[in-house]
Amino acid sequence: MVIGIIGENCSGKSTLANAIREELGAEVITGKDYLRMAKSESEAAALFSAKLKDAVRGSSIIYVISEKEHLRFLPEGAIRILVKADLNTIKARFRTRMHGNLPAPIEKMLENKHGMFDDGFYDYHFDGVSGDPQALCNMLFA
DSSP, X not given: OEEEEEEOTTSSHHHHHHHHHHHHOOEEEETTXXXXXXXXXXXXXXXXXXXXXXXXXXXXXXXXXXXXXXXXXXXXXXXXXXXXXXXXXXXXXXXXXXXXXXXXXXXXXXXXXXXXXXXXXXXXXXXXXXXXXXXXXXXXXX
């Protein structure tokens, strides 16, 4: 089983991934972690794609995605979950991550990226502010 958890920075993806990992015992791979699989990016991408395709039929992998370009790795048969949070929440969480400081260029980047996944196909939508990870796990594994 492959589960893609997709969303903007600080939307709640990791919290959801950890809840699903606990329930499923899956491996969690985040963003560009796949680059550790090989010395060259193209070789790592090929190995990672193959690993995800194999996992659709076997082991469980949760892939946490915050960049649109990484959607290409999700194989047919993967479960796609969009995690959403409002822009003010994302900014507040990012500010906390940056020890209380949110520089203007970072704030502008967050504003520009807000909504970047809205036009895709997703099997589930999860509210990264008030959603219940256990309720989603119950739907996934019922």
